[in-house]
Amino acid sequence: MxxxxxxxxxxxxxxxxxxxxxxxxxxxxxxxxxxxxxxxxxxxxxxxxxxxxxxxxxxxxxxxxxxxxxxxxxxxxxxxxxxxxxxxxxxGSRPLYALLSAIFLLILLVLSFIDLEYMILPDELTLGGAAVFLAYSFFHPGFSSPWTGVATAFGAAAVFAGLFFFYIKVRGMEGLGFGDVKLMLMLGAFLGLEGLVVALLLASLFGLLVGGFMILFRGKNLKLALPFGPFLALGAFFSLFWGVRILGIIQSWVALG
Ligand SMILES: [Zn+2]
Structure with a gap:
């Protein structure tokens, strides 16, 4: 039923x-x-x-x-x-968290398709989502302190903003969009530091794989930028459901190495 x-x-x-x-x-x-x-x-x-x-x-x-x-x-x-x-x-045993997880992933779904077509991430979705999830992580933290989600969100946004300006200054081009910087607020607030790290690792991995395939089989050069939003969304999806398990695997590799 x-x-x-x-x-x-x-x-x-x-x-x-x-x-x-x-x-x-x-x-x-x-x-x-x-x-x-x-x-x-x-x-x-x-x-x-x-x-x-x-x-x-x-x-x-x-x-x-x-x-x-x-x-x-x-x-x-x-x-x-x-x-x-x-x-x-x-x-399902935590209905509010289940509902917010669904909203989180549905915003990312919409953002992905808009980013694929237009290479933009509308503020209504990135900043709107950030407001909701910053409030949630502060007042109802699954984290060690109320500030963990907030600190992760703004820390990650600051790092991405740094990358954004670094690319423009040093390479003279946009390596990523400023929309990705705003998206970091929403991702960091809901996933927390460890969840965000897993999401970013997966997003980079997916991006490299897809980018590599496109260069190999379609002869696209690296300058043809792929939107990063869909990869971030996919990374966040896997991190939300299996982040703890994936982090365990990574830690066991690090320990072996
Ligand atoms: Zn028609």
């Missing part, structure tokens, strides 16, 4: 997140007007707007003009349902 509720809620929330991903970078109102096809502008009927089901029934094409609908729509809806299910099954 629980799982059915989570799937239905997840797909519906995912459907709204698709609207956010499309409209937020375009500075459009999130609530009005109703959804329309980006190709022919036809307004969607309710039965053309059902998560996943409509995409399958229409075989990924607009009912009016047959323009292809992005695979992003069903993917975000399924990912949202998956995130809700994972947060509930991992942290």
């Amino acid at each position: 629980e799982i059915i509720v989570l799937i239905v809620v997840g797909l519906s929330v995912g459907s709204f997140l698709n609207v956010v991903i499309y409209r937020l970078p375009r500075n459009e109102n999130l609530a009005f007007p109703r959804s329309h096809c980006p190709a022919c502008n036809a307004q969607l009927r309710w039965f053309h707007n059902l998560p996943v089901i409509s995409f399958l029934a229409l075989r990924g094409r607009c009912a009016h003009c047959r323009a292809p609908i992005s695979w992003r729509y069903p993917l975000v809806e399924i990912a949202t349902a998956g995130i809700l299910w994972m947060c509930w099954s991992h942290f």
